[in-house]
Amino acid sequence: MMITRARAMGFCFGVKNTVKLADELVSNISGPVYSLGEIVHNKALVEEYSNKGLKVILQDFEVKKGKLLIRAHGVRPEVEESFRNKGFEIVDGTCPIVKQNQIAASKAKWPILLFCKKGHDEAVGIMGYANHPCTPIETEDDVNEVVTGEYTVIVQTTFSDEKLSIFTKKLEEKGCVLHFSGSGICYASRDRRTSLMSLCNNVDMVIVVGDENSANSKTLFLLASSLAKCAYMISGSDEVTKEMARFEKVGITAGASVPESVVKSVEERLLELSIDV
Ligand code: SF4
Structure with missing residues (x-):
């Protein structure tokens, strides 16, 4: 392997x-x-x-x-x-990049549209800093409900690039004037996604190491599921199976909250099981 x-x-x-x-x-x-x-x-x-x-x-x-x-x-x-x-x-x-979004919300000049995953802790925190009404926008239905006007737009650091451009285009088409403020999508989060995209092209299977309750790990898994021939999401080495060990070329990525020691133990377990396959 x-x-x-x-x-x-x-x-x-x-x-x-x-x-x-x-x-x-x-x-x-x-x-x-x-x-x-x-x-x-x-x-x-x-x-x-x-x-x-x-x-x-x-x-x-x-x-x-x-x-x-x-x-x-x-x-x-x-x-x-x-x-x-x-x-x-x-x-x-608080991550300094998230802090930029909190500060932007506290200094907004217009009603705020927060592109985010509703209920995510980061989004809830940012909304708490808002000095104007703040509307969370997660889906196209949310976009459709926005009344034409002038808005401060803040983007959750882990938001999807694809949704960001679709939502922006739709809002501008209906005549909204958007003033982007805050950090935008975090470089680290974008970089993990683009790295995974190129990995998917070169392997037979991808393992995303991450916890079920980690939003960024789930986003990586969704991406891997749509691009790789086969994808699994596991939280640690005890979830590695013989089925996973039968692949020749395996790609690995990990969510932003996964320590190196956990990734290493997953790799070791995969190699161990691959010998018996
Ligand atoms: S992904 Fe990491 S670096 Fe980026 S904003 Fe979140 S906590 Fe900060």
Whole structure:
């Protein structure tokens, strides 16, 4: 078996930054340390940090005040404020690129259209910063409902390029004036998709390593499913099967929250099983 990795895959800059902050928190524990939600969507990593003392909380009920890590997707400002008011020390791991979108929402000059996945944590956080009415746009139906006018447009960092151009064209065709603001689609996220696209042409099968609840991993899997001859999505080496090991040329990519150690163990398991096939 020959395994080829996508040129860009795994931890992005924003996730690396949050994990670095988590490392600093657990290496210097002098009181309770928490992360608001899982630091990344990866079970193995969340468990590793939980064993080191970083407890995942979703709200401030019944926990002693301590240091609170905000993860890369960011949160609504009032959530941060409520923890601060209760005496928590905030360690802000919001990705600087996501931060640009939050700032853009807080300084918008017109009603905001947020191209995003509705309900995604990053989108929810950005909407919390909006200083004008903010409408999430995820589908063409959402686009059809937009009333002609002048808008600030903010694009979630992991949004699809294809949808971005279709939505923009449709809105402009119906006479909307769009003022793009914020970061736009993040380079890391776009680069992972284009790397995967070229990988799909050169292999018999693609494995996307990522958790079920990771939006960017799911996007990579959808892309691989549409371009590769065969594609699987697994969260770790225990999900590698003999069926996967029968392919000669295998491509691998990983979501932005997947540590290198998990990718390595998947590769090792594939090679191990391929010997018996
Ligand atoms: S995908 Fe981009 S915006 Fe999102 S956390 Fe990573 S670097 Fe930041």
